[in-house]
Amino acid sequence: MTDTTPRDTSMESDSLRWSLRALRRDVAPPPATWDSIAARIAATPQQPVSRPRRWAVPVALAASLAGALAIGTAWNVVQPSGERSTDAAATPVALAATGDVQRQAQGMVREYQAALAEVGRVPVSPALQPGLAELDRNAAQILAALQQDPDSALLLQQLRRTYSRRLALSQRAALT
Amino acid sequence: MLTAVADYAPDTAPADAEDRALVGAAARGEVPAFETLYRRHAGRVHGVIGRLVGGHGARAEDLTQEAFVRAWQALPAFRFESAFSTWLHRLAVNTALMELRRQRSRPGEDDDAAFDVLGTPDSAGHGTALAMDLERAVATLPPRARAVLVLFDVEGWTHEEIAAELDMAVGSSKAQLHRARRLLRDRLGEPA
Numbered sequence: 001m002t003d004t005t006p007r008d009t010s011m012e013s014d015s016l017r018w019s020l021r022a023l024r025r026d027v028a029p030p031p032a033t034w035d036s037i038a039a040r041i042a043a044t045p046q047q048p049v050s051r052p053r054r055w056a057v058p059v060a061l062a063a064s065l066a067g068a069l070a071i072g073t074a075w076n077v078v079q080p081s082g083e084r085s086t087d088a089a090a091t092p093v094a095l096a097a098t099g100d101v102q103r104q105a106q107g108m109v110r111e112y113q114a115a116l117a118e119v120g121r122v123p124v125s126p127a128l129q130p131g132l133a134e135l136d137r138n139a140a141q142i143l144a145a146l147q148q149d150p151d152s153a154l155l156l157q158q159l160r161r162t163y164s165r166r167l168a169l170s171q172r173a174a175l176t
Numbered sequence: 177m178l179t180a181v182a183d184y185a186p187d188t189a190p191a192d193a194e195d196r197a198l199v200g201a202a203a204r205g206e207v208p209a210f211e212t213l214y215r216r217h218a219g220r221v222h223g224v225i226g227r228l229v230g231g232h233g234a235r236a237e238d239l240t241q242e243a244f245v246r247a248w249q250a251l252p253a254f255r256f257e258s259a260f261s262t263w264l265h266r267l268a269v270n271t272a273l274m275e276l277r278r279q280r281s282r283p284g285e286d287d288d289a290a291f292d293v294l295g296t297p298d299s300a301g302h303g304t305a306l307a308m309d310l311e312r313a314v315a316t317l318p319p320r321a322r323a324v325l326v327l328f329d330v331e332g333w334t335h336e337e338i339a340a341e342l343d344m345a346v347g348s349s350k351a352q353l354h355r356a357r358r359l360l361r362d363r364l365g366e367p368a
Contacts, residue, residue: 013357016357016360016361019310019331020325020329020330023310023311023314023330024223024330024331025225026219026222027219027222028222028224028238029218029221029232029236029240032240033237034211034214034215034218035238036241037214037244037245039209040245041207041244041248042207044248045249046205046248047249047250060241064329077275098277116253129257133219133257134340136267136321136339137270140267141270141273141274142297143246144242144246144270144271144274
């Protein structure tokens with residue numbers, strides 16, 4: 001019998017999956033890769049983790065949330081479409097908000113990390129951990145994208161939104 | 177994801193303990209410790225990035241660099257909520273997938289076009305279908321389908337994890353996997 005029966009198909013499928021799983025192997029990068037990384041990290045300071053006093057946590061969180069939201073709100077007012085304006089007749093508010101996206105992002109990161117460093121020492125319910133991890137991944141992805149596209153208002157908006165959500169969830173975790 | 181890591185390295189406790197000391201030193205800015213971490217994990221990072229972008233050429237090398245630079249920056253905030261190897265693997269996957277998202281975020285480019293850009297394999301002359309092996313066949317899949325297939329069938333992620341990472345519905349992840357397997361069989365000359 002030469003017809004392809006469901007069992008044959010299943011065996012073929014299993015065979016393919018085993019073959020695919022076997023592709024999971026290490027591949028050494030070119031030897032010079034480390035030299036490039038070393039040069040880059042020499043010019044790349046690590047993100048400092050500050051340690052505010054315990055009682056200051058709610059204040060730091062509130063300030064970070066307010067700061068992040070204020071930046072985002074200003075940006076939303078000016079750039080509802082998420083795109084950088086090239087209109088020479090932009091309003092003063094618009095000119096202020098369309099300054100340096102990278103500088104705003106860096107300020108946002110500093111504020112966020114200052115608050116998060118302290119909150120991170122508070123035990124977090126396992127139920128909240130997947131959500132926190134997902135938001136951290138999203139923030140890291142957005143920061144990496146900002147390095148590639150430093151003038152992206154859309155990415156700045158996404159970062160603000162992600163940090164706001166992350167801090168709100170952290171605050172909830174710290175208060176429970 | 178955690179299951180996949182366990183499959184990959186069933187006895188990781190000693191390695192994790194060594195990583196912990198190195199991570200502590202690297203988080204304090206000690207470059208030699210970070211270089212040791214790089215030597216220990218570069219193959220795995222470069223491997224998964226290459227599988228996701230469809231080749232281990234210049235693009236994968238750039239993304240491997242990017243992943244380790246990001247790891248260096250983020251180390252002071254790393255709190256060992258998972259093994260360092262797990263965290264780094266996830267960061268590497270994110271770095272590769274971020275390239276997809278970056279392409280998608282460009283105005284005027286639709287998703288398929290952006291994914292097709294990323295999906296162009298590094299190696300030239302891949303059209304020799306008769307001699308195509310499995311790895312090369314995977315590399316020539318459309319980018320989104322390839323990403324789902326690599327994460328599910330190669331790396332052992334769940335559809336829920338893939339959907340979250342790729343910002344798609346779970347059902348879309350399953351559909352992309354089905355599509356990827358079908359295309360793969362076609363390209364390998366196997367019956368569907």
